Amino acid sequence: MFGKIIFGLIGVPSGIVIIIYTRYIVEQITGPIGFAERYMGGAGTYTFVRFVGVIIFIVSLLVMFGFGDWIYYAIVNPAGSILVE
Secondary structure (H helix, E strand, C coil): CHHHHHHHHHHHHHHHHHHHCHHHHHHHHHCCCHHHHHHHCCCHHHHHHHHHHHHHHHHHHHHHCCHHHHHHHHHHCCCHHHHCC
16 A cells, blocks of 8 residues: 555656656767657657656556556456456
8 A cells, every 4th residue: 555655656756757857868868769769750769758757657646546456457357357356
């Protein structure tokens, strides 16, 4: 229970920081990412880093509020998802 809350309290701000500081992350830390530039166009690296930030933000919220378990069991074991508390 507390682990999920702590995960959310760490993940949500991390996702927000990644979204806000995308330019700094790309220019100072990662540099251009080849597959992102190839498949997402000219600013593909920036788009990819922001996408990762949004995914971290959403997954952290889902886990923190308990929806992550429901989604996990629905995807991994659809028949067993009915038995989840």
